[in-house]
Amino acid sequence: MEGNRLTVTLRVLQIHATTDRGNFGRRLDFRPGLNVLRAENSAGKSTCLNAIAFALGLEGAFSPRHESPLPRAVTEVLEHDGKEIPIRESHVTLELTNARGKTITVRRFVTSPSVARSLIRVWDGSYLTGGPEVKGPRDYFVRMEGAATREAGFHTFLASFFDWELPKVVKFDGDEVPLYMEYLWPFFFVEQKKGWSEIVGHVPTYLGVKEGFLRAFEFLLSLDTNRILVERQRLEIEARAIIDEWGRQRSALLTIARTHNGMLKGVPAQLGANTDPQALDSAILLVPEGTQWRDMTDLVEGLRAQVLALREVAVPTSGDDSVRLNTELESARGELAAYEIAQREIQDKLGAEQEQTRALEERLRSLREDLQRHKDLERLQRLGSPEAHSLDTSRCPVCHQTLPETLIPVTTLEEAPTIMTVSENTQFLEAQVKSFAGFQASSGRLTQAYALKLEALSRKATEARLRIRIIKETLTTPSAQPSAAEIRRRVLLEEQIGAFVRAKEAFGHALTVLQATVNRWQDHLRRAAEMPRSHLSDGDEQKLNELQQVMVEEFREYGVGSVPSDAISLSHTSYRPEYETFALTVELSASDTARLIWAYLLGILEVGLRNDTNHLGLLLLDEPRQHHAAIEGYTAFLRRAAANAAHGAQVIVATSEDEVKMREVLRGIPHTWHSFGGRAMAPIP
C-alpha cells in the first residue's frame, strides 16, 4: 500500500486589525509535525484556532448561525493598555500547502466597510511569506448556496486544492449534493467549548445530509462502502425504470386487446423476483366468439380458410344466388335472434352482478366504519389520560354489579352471550373486510367480463342486421346483377382478416418489446444478486479492524480509566467507539472521554496516513487536556502525535497550561513551540 498522498500543511496564520491607533494582530508560523500554542485562556488562543476554521469557511461545521466564531476583540473592539479601541477593519489570512507542494493564501474579512464576510480571496503562492510567483487574487464566496457546487464557490475550489473527489450524497429532501466539507471538518478540529463532551458529537445535521457522519467517515478513510451504496441506489432506480416501462408496454398490449373486445392472457401484471425469461411464452390474445373465448390466431386461420374457399368460387348473380340467399336470410335471422337472446341473458347477469357489487360496497363501507370505531376504542384504551381511565363501563358505578359489554338489555347475565373484546372484534372485522373486499374485486372482474361480452354481442347483432338488410336488398334487385350480399360478405371477411392480422402484428411486436424488457429484468436481477451482502468490502473491514487496534492501543497508552481498554471496540455500523457493544458516552468519565477522543481521532489520522485514503493528515485540538487528565497520559499522547510527523502529519495543540509545566512535558518530544503572553491582538508595526 503506497500510503496517503493527500496531506495538507498549514504554514502561516495571520489575524490583522486596522484601528485609528495603528495595526494590531498576531502571526503564527506553523511547521509540519507537532505544534504547541501556549497562551492564557482568555488571551485569545482559541481565537487563533477558530480563525483557521473561519479562514477556510468551515465555521458552519459548528453552528448554523452566520455570526463569526471570532470574539469582539477581532470583530469590533479590542483592548490595549486598558483602553478600548474600535476596529475599522479586520481580516484573517491563512497560508497552506497541499500534497503536491502547491501553496495558496486565503484571506477572509471579519469586519470590513467594503468587503462581505462571505467572500474569500485567494492568491496562488505564499502572499504572506512573500514567496516567488504570487498570482492573483481571485475571489470566491462561502456559506451561501452553491459554495460547494458552483465554480465560484470556495469549497469547490478548496476540494480540488485538497485533491478531494467528494462523493455525491442524498439529502433528506431528496436532492443529491457533493458531501459538504462541514461534515468532514469535525474530524480535523476539536474546539474547546463543546468538542470534548462527546466523541465527534458535533455533526452539522442542520445541513440535511442523510447519515452525514457515516458518509464523512467513509470518505475520509476511502471505504468502498460509498461505492456499494451508490451502486445499490443505482440498481434501485434501474429497477423502478424497468418496472415502469413494463407497465407502459403492458398497457399498450391491453389497448390492442380492447379494440377487438379481446382479453390478454399470460402476461404477468408485475415483474418480480420470480419472473423467469420464459414468462411470456404463454401470452395469447383471446377474442370472444359467441359465448366462447378463442385464441385470435386460430380465429384468423379459420377466416383465412373461408376466404380461400370463396376465392375458388365466382361471385354468383343475384338470380343464381337467390336460393342460397334465402337460406342465408333464414340463418341470419336465426343468428340475430340468438344474439338478441344471448344479449338479454348477459344483460340480466350484468345487472344482477352490478347490484351485487353495489350491495358489497355498502357492506364494506359499513364494516370499515365499524372497524375504525373499534380501532378508536383500542386507542382509547391505550390513552394515558385520567379522563380515559375514569371511563370504566365494566361495572355499574352505583351498585358495582358487572355490566355487559353491550347497551342492548339482556335479561340475566347467565343468558348473555359472550361478547368479543374490542381487539377480538377488531381482528374479526379486519378479516371480514378482507373477505368482502375479495368478493368485491371478483364481482368487479365478473362485471367487466360481462360488459366485454355484451359489447361483442352487440356488434355481432348489428352486423347480422346489416347482413339481413343487404340480403333483402339483393333479393329484390334484378336477377342478373352480381349478388351484392355475396360481394359484401367476401369484402367483410377480408376486412376482418385484415384487422386481425394487423392486431396480430401489433401484438407480436409488442410482445417482442416486452420480451426485451423481461431480458433486461433478468440481467438486472442477476446484477442485484451479485451485490455484496454487507455494506463493507474486505478492504473496509481491514481498515476498521486496524483502526480499532490502534485506537484501543492508544487509549491504553494514555492511561487507565474507568473502563478497561479491551472492552472498547469500533462499531462497524456506526463507526464510533463502543463499550461492550453499547454506545459509550454514558459510561465514561469526562477525562476518559477526552482520552478516547485523542485515541479515536489520532487513530483515524494514523490509519488514514498508512493507507490510501482521503485524510489530510491534519488535527487541531483546542485544550485537549480537559478535566486534568493524568499528565503521563497527556505526555504519551503528545509524543505519539509528534511521531506521526514522519508520515506527513501536522498536529496543532492549543493550551493554557502553565508554561513551565508544558516545557517539561514536551522535553524530548520534537515540536514547534508558539506562545504569547498578553493578548492575541497585540500591536504590530
Added chain:
Amino acid sequence: MTIDASQALSGQDITFESQTIDVTADLRPRWMVCAVVLILAICGRGRRASRQKVHALVWSLLSERTRRNFTALLDGSAAPDSLSVRFDPTVNRALDLSIGLSLVRKHEGDRVELTDSGGALAASLRESGILAAETLYLEAIRQRVSEADIGNVLYWREID
C-alpha cells in the same frame, strides 16, 4: 349414501361451545358514552341539551349516509319527510351510565349537562383524534342544531 343418525351419534359425547359474538362499536357502552360526551361538548348550548336532542344527534351521526341526509335536512335541501329520526333506548342507557360515571349530570326538566370531568374527556378525545369523523360532523352542524331546530326536525308534522 344414507347415514343412520342414531348409529353415527351413539357412544359419542356431543359438546356445545359458546361462540363469542361480534357487536358493533356503537352498541359498546364506552363508545356511546364518548359520543354522548362529544355531542354535549360540541353541540350543547353551554354544554347542555335536552334528551331528545341527544337522541336525534346520536341517531344522525351513526353512519355516513345518516350524516349526509341529516345535514341536507338541516340545510333545507331535503324534504322533512325524507328521514325518520329514531329514538334509541340504548342512548338512554348510555346517558344513565354517563351520569353514573359523573361525566354528565341531570339538569332541570329532561335536560342533561356535561360535568367538568366530562368536558375533560371530550377535550382529551378531540386532541387525540378518537371519534374523529363524528367530531368533524358535529362541528360542521353545531350552528344549526338549537333546541328549536331539533324540534322542527322531529315534529314537523305538527307545524302549520
